[in-house]
Amino acid sequence: xxxxxxxxxxxxxxxxxxxxxxxxxxxxxxxxxxxxGNRHKQLRAFxxxxxxxxxxxxxxxxxxxxxxxxxxxxxxxxxxxxxxxERRRRRINLTxxxxxxxxxxxxxxxGWDTLDRDFQAxxxxxxxxxxxxxxxxxTIQYLLPELVRRYRERFPAVQLQLANVTGKDGLAMLRAxxxxxxxxxxxxxxxxxxxxxxxxxxPMLILPPDHPLAAKEKITLEDISPYGLILxxxxxxxxxxxxxxxxxxxxxxxxxxxxGGWDVIKxxxxxxxxxxxxxxxCITEADHARLxxxxxxxxxxxxxxxxxMRKGKFLSAEARAFVDLxxxxxxxxxxxxxxxxxxx
Amino acid sequence: xxxxxxxxxxxxxxxxxxxxxxxxxxxxxxxxxxxxGNRHKQLRAFxxxxxxxxxxxxxxxxxxxxxxxxxxxxxxxxxxxxxxxERRRRRINLTxxxxxxxxxxxxxxxGWDTLDRDFQAxxxxxxxxxxxxxxxxxTIQYLLPELVRRYRERFPAVQLQLANVTGKDGLAMLRAxxxxxxxxxxxxxxxxxxxxxxxxxxPMLILPPDHPLAAKEKITLEDISPYGLILxxxxxxxxxxxxxxxxxxxxxxxxxxxxGGWDVIKxxxxxxxxxxxxxxxCITEADHARLxxxxxxxxxxxxxxxxxMRKGKFLSAEARAFVDLxxxxxxxxxxxxxxxxxxx
DNA sequence: ATGTTTCAATCATAAATATTGATAAATTCA
DNA sequence: TGAATTTATCAATATTTATGATTGAAACAT
Numbered sequence: 004x005x006x007x008x009x010x011x012x013x014x015x016x017x018x019x020x021x022x023x024x025x026x027x028x029x030x031x032x033x034x035x036x037x038x039x040g041n042r043h044k045q046l047r048a049f050x051x052x053x054x055x056x057x058x059x060x061x062x063x064x065x066x067x068x069x070x071x072x073x074x075x076x077x078x079x080x081x082x083x084x085x086x087x088x089e090r091r092r093r094r095i096n097l098t099x100x101x102x103x104x105x106x107x108x109x110x111x112x113x114g115w116d117t118l119d120r121d122f123q124a125x126x127x128x129x130x131x132x133x134x135x136x137x138x139x140x141x142t143i144q145y146l147l148p149e150l151v152r153r154y155r156e157r158f159p160a161v162q163l164q165l166a167n168v169t170g171k172d173g174l175a176m177l178r179a180x181x182x183x184x185x186x187x188x189x190x191x192x193x194x195x196x197x198x199x200x201x202x203x204x205x206p207m208l209i210l211p212p213d214h215p216l217a218a219k220e221k222i223t224l225e226d227i228s229p230y231g232l233i234l235x236x237x238x239x240x241x242x243x244x245x246x247x248x249x250x251x252x253x254x255x256x257x258x259x260x261x262x263g264g265w266d267v268i269k270x271x272x273x274x275x276x277x278x279x280x281x282x283x284x285c286i287t288e289a290d291h292a293r294l295x296x297x298x299x300x301x302x303x304x305x306x307x308x309x310x311x312m313r314k315g316k317f318l319s320a321e322a323r324a325f326v327d328l329x330x331x332x333x334x335x336x337x338x339x340x341x342x343x344x345x346x347x
Numbered sequence: 348x349x350x351x352x353x354x355x356x357x358x359x360x361x362x363x364x365x366x367x368x369x370x371x372x373x374x375x376x377x378x379x380x381x382x383x384g385n386r387h388k389q390l391r392a393f394x395x396x397x398x399x400x401x402x403x404x405x406x407x408x409x410x411x412x413x414x415x416x417x418x419x420x421x422x423x424x425x426x427x428x429x430x431x432x433e434r435r436r437r438r439i440n441l442t443x444x445x446x447x448x449x450x451x452x453x454x455x456x457x458g459w460d461t462l463d464r465d466f467q468a469x470x471x472x473x474x475x476x477x478x479x480x481x482x483x484x485x486t487i488q489y490l491l492p493e494l495v496r497r498y499r500e501r502f503p504a505v506q507l508q509l510a511n512v513t514g515k516d517g518l519a520m521l522r523a524x525x526x527x528x529x530x531x532x533x534x535x536x537x538x539x540x541x542x543x544x545x546x547x548x549x550p551m552l553i554l555p556p557d558h559p560l561a562a563k564e565k566i567t568l569e570d571i572s573p574y575g576l577i578l579x580x581x582x583x584x585x586x587x588x589x590x591x592x593x594x595x596x597x598x599x600x601x602x603x604x605x606x607g608g609w610d611v612i613k614x615x616x617x618x619x620x621x622x623x624x625x626x627x628x629c630i631t632e633a634d635h636a637r638l639x640x641x642x643x644x645x646x647x648x649x650x651x652x653x654x655x656m657r658k659g660k661f662l663s664a665e666a667r668a669f670v671d672l673x674x675x676x677x678x679x680x681x682x683x684x685x686x687x688x689x690x691x
Numbered sequence: 692a693t694g695t696t697t698c699a700a701t702c703a704t705a706a707a708t709a710t711t712g713a714t715a716a717a718t719t720c721a
Numbered sequence: 722t723g724a725a726t727t728t729a730t731c732a733a734t735a736t737t738t739a740t741g742a743t744t745g746a747a748a749c750a751t
Contacts (some may be wrong), residue, residue, distance in 0.1 A: 041737075043387040043459070059698060071739055073700060083463070085470060090699065103469040107462055114455045119386070119427070125447040126429055385708080403727060415710055417729060434728065 043115070045079040046104075048072045049087065050112045053105050056094050113317050120320040124158070133162040134321040137173040137185035137311075141265055145284045146202065146308055147186065150328050161321050169239070177313045183322035185311040186329070188282075190240050200309035201330045204283035205300040206244075209290075211275045217295035224254050224302050231259025233268050233277040245280055248303055269294065282306045387459075389423040390448075392416045393431065394456045397449050400438050457661050464664040468502070477506040478665040481517040481529035481655075485609055489628045490546065490652055491530065494672050505665050513583065521657045527666035529655040530673070532626075534584050544653035545674045548627035549644040550588075553634075555619045561639035568598050568646050575603025577612050577621040589624055592647055613638065626650045 051061035052072065062069040080087050087101035097105065123130070138147060143165055151163065166173075166182055170189075174196065176182040192198045208227065210217050216226055234242050242261075249256045259277040262268060265285040272279050273293045280303065286296055310326055312318070318326065395405035396416065406413040424431050431445035441449060467474070482491060487509055495507065510517075510526055514533075518540065520526040536542045552571065554561050560570055578586050586605075593600045603621040606612060609629040616623050617637045624647065630640055654670055656662070662670065 041385070041387070042463070043385075044738085046462075057698070058700095067738095068740055069699070070701080070741085074738085077700085083466065100466075100470045104466050107465055107469070111455060111458050111462065114458075115387070118390075118451055118455065121451055122427065122444075122448050125451070126444045388709080401727070411709095412711055413728075414712085414730080418709080421729085 042079070042082075045075045045082075046108045047112050047115075048075040049079055049101075050105065050109050052076065052088070052095060053097060053101070053109075058095075117317075117320055117323075121323065124320050124324050129158040129161050129321055129324065131160050132319065132321045133164065134319070134325060135164040135166060135176075135182045136325065137166045137168050137176045137182040137187075139169055139173070139187050140167055140263075141282070141285055142187050142308060143167055144265070145287075150325070153328055154325055158321070158324060173311070177311065177316075180313075180316075183319055184326065186308065187311060188240065188306050188308050189311060190243075195314050197312045197314045198309055199312075199330070200307035202284075202308045203305045204308065205298050205305055206280055206303035207283050207286055208278065208280050208297040208299045209269065209272050209286070210278045210295045210297075211273060212293065212295050213275070214278065214295065216278070222297050222299075224249070224252055227278065228254050228256055231257055231277045233260045233262065233271050233279040234258050235265075235268065236261055236263050239263075241280075241282065244303060252302075284308065386423070386426075389419045389426075390452045391456050391459075392419040393423055393445075394449065394453050396420065396432070396439060397441060397445070397453075402439075461661070461664055461667075465667065468664050468668055473502045473505050473665055473668065475504050476663065476665045477508065478663070478669060479508040479510060479520075479526045480669065481510045481512050481520045481526040481531075483513055483517070483531045484511055485626065485629055486531050486652060487511055488609070489631075494669070497672055498669055502665070502668060517655070521655065521660075524657075524660075527663055528670065530652065531655060532584065532650050532652050533655060534587075539658050541656045541658045542653055543656075543674070544651035546628075546652045547649050548652065549642050549649055550624055550647035551627050551630055552622065552624050552641040552643045553613065553616050553630070554622045554639045554641075555617060556637065556639050557619070558622065558639065560622070566641050566643075568593070568596055571622065571624075572598050572600055575601055575621045577604045577606065577615050577623040578602050579609075579612065580605055580607055583607075585624075585626065588647060596646075628652065 048061060048065065048067075048071075051064055052058055055061045055064060058072045058076070059069050062072045065072070076088065083100075083104070085100040086098050087104060089096035089098060120129075136147075147165065151165070154161075155163065166176060168176060170187070173182070173185040173187065174193065177185055177196065189196075189198050208222060216222055216230070219226065232245070234245060236242065245256075260271060262271065265281055268279050268281065269285070269290060271277060280299060283298075284306070286294075290296065310329055392405060392409065392411075392415075395408055396402055399405045399408060402416045402420070403413050406416045409416070420432065427444075427448070429444040430442050431448060433440035433442060464473075480491075491509065495509070498505075499507065510520060512520060514531070517526070517529040517531065518537065521529055521540065533540075533542050552566060560566055560574070563570065576589070578589060580586065589600075604615060606615065609625060612623050612625065613629070613634060615621060624643060627642075628650070630638075634640065654673055
């Protein structure tokens with residue numbers, strides 16, 4: 004191999020490589036980046052060392068011998084001209100430069116590591132694997148079915164587990180690595196959690212079609228106030244939200260029935276047992292036949308549903324494929340469109 | 348080199364690599380990914396070929412000979428087990444699989460290509476280079492100064508060019524590659540442009556302190572209607588926005604003075620020549636002394652300011668460093684925080 | 692302290708791999 | 722058809738990468 008970095012060539016190229024033909028075209032911008040050695044392997048070693056704490060363990064993880072890692076690190080430091088690790092004590096220590104490099108390199112290395120599987124997934128579909136998604140009942144019932152259908156169509160070999168959990172349990176599953184990610188609504192986002200809202204739904208007032216209020220076009224909070232509400236259990240966010248809004252407006256209200264499950268609530272409302280405020284997510288076309296529906300977005304905030312992940316967790320190919328169905332641009336990045344305003 | 352991929356080792360390892368020590372620990376999850384050959388170089392070749400259209404040109408760009416590229420491509424296709432390119436005619440053609448791979452690989456290859464420079468930038472600061480940002484006057488005057496200060500502090504060697512342009516010209520500069528990116532507000536985003544809003548400002552009504560309306564706490568559109576407005580030129584979005592809102596509400600209004608520059612407008616208002624509706628961006632602390640200010644967000648939409656880029660363009664290290672100042676997570680990705688709601 | 696264990700660095704050597712020049716074959720263009 | 726351009730093939734060679742053996746240091750246990 005000619006040392007092609009820096010010294011394009013000596014002999015008159017037959018395969019006209021680089022050196023030639025740099026006259027009429029663009030201002031010699033190409034070839035700005037030479038690749039010394041194999042930065043790729045070096046950085047994989049580096050990232051692995053940082054993750055695992057010692058060269059020896061990194062070597063194990065990468066199926067290499069320890070001297071290899073040592074040499075790669077040295078080459079990396081030499082070529083970058085900085086010290087990355089303090090090899091003090093029994094555990095390595097990142098220098099500031101090392102910290103910076105790790106931050107830059109980790110996503111690349113990880114992206115690289117999963118590229119093959121990602122690609123096979125795209126081309127042939129995933130051949131095996133399992134995906135666990137944590138989600139609330141309403142999400143599973145109304146938001147996910149279509150996505151699950153498309154996912155199963157594309158990746159029939161993947162075992163799909165939908166864990167029906169409420170907020171707290173969902174977060175616990177994420178933290179315990181028992182779920183790849185969660186889908187749902189979040190009122191407040193903990194520090195270690197990343198939330199990417201995708202779908203937005205307006206709050207809806209539902210009433211029996213023969214209810215006195217159903218005649219009115221615009222229904223205000225005052226109008227609602229006298230009637231008994233059917234709401235989900237207090238621990239769920241919808242209840243808390245409704246309560247909050249009425250409290251803030253100092254409007255009296257009373258809960259006639261407290262019962263779990265949007266279907267049940269809709270059924271009860273249709274039967275004339277009360278009225279309710281639900282998220283737009285659970286209003287289907289069919290419901291308009293048996294229920295009167297009014298948008299309440301001027302009084303209650305929108306509910307946003309989205310993907311919930313543990314920060315820093317690297318998603319499996321299976322998980323990434325699903326997230327990509329939910330929202331194409333989210334993981335590939337390079338798509339800076341304004342989020343929000345998708346549903347509604 | 349022992350074929351370390353797949354066949355961990357034959358002899359009893361001294362440097363205890365992979366094979367050993369897989370008993371008590373985790374369930375042999377490590378080492379799921381082997382690296383055949385040098386996928387890295389193969390993919391760089393592939394991406395380059397796709398970009399440049401022929402193997403020969405790709406070889407030039409990478410300072411390699413043409414056979415090298417040919418072989419790398421073949422190895423890639425063989426190892427992935429798919430055909431990526433149709434080598435028909437004089438120009439290569441991507442297969443579907445090739446398309447998919449290109450999409451997955453390009454960000455990685457590009458990230459890789461600039462990693463070294465990015466790193467040097469982080470560690471030593473950028474040693475040279477030039478950065479051209481297109482922005483409107485108000486952006487340059489109110490939004491950018493602090494950012495520019497911080498950028499110059501960190502990267503004093505970079506030549507910073509701020510092109511003071513209005514919307515159309517800014518887009519033209521982006522498309523002509525005369526600007527690295529633009530910063531500003533966008534009402535509608537063309538298809539080839541990516542916009543990432545970062546800062547959001549409420550619309551503000553400004554009046555002279557002794558104006559009759561200044562006594563009122565809540566000021567409505569009706570209140571404003573009789574008074575003469577001072578607005579920026581019609582071609583600017585603020586004018587169009589104000590006009591639109593009054594039109595929609597079928598509210599009469601009249602423009603007393605049309606004049607460019609927020610500073611001038613503020614000055615005129617302070618002098619009692621009229622009232623105006625401006626973006627919150629240009630209201631500083633000092634202005635509260637000479638102007639009465641009212642938030643008009645219930646009538647006029649928020650204005651969002653953000654980073655405008657040409658889709659697909661890969662930013663220079665200089666540009667990335669700046670964007671990173673504007674909004675840390677935007678480019679590094681891996682940070683799925685809800686955008687929006689930052690300013691105000 | 693002293694012996695043991697764990698870890699990283701060094702080095703010569705072995706092996707894999709990448710790159711190349713030469714050349715052939717195919718395609719496009721005039 | 723002939724010139725030009727492009728890709729594929731191949732054997733030879735240059736280069737990189739990985740390894741085993743070994744050493745010296747630090748941490749740990751007693």
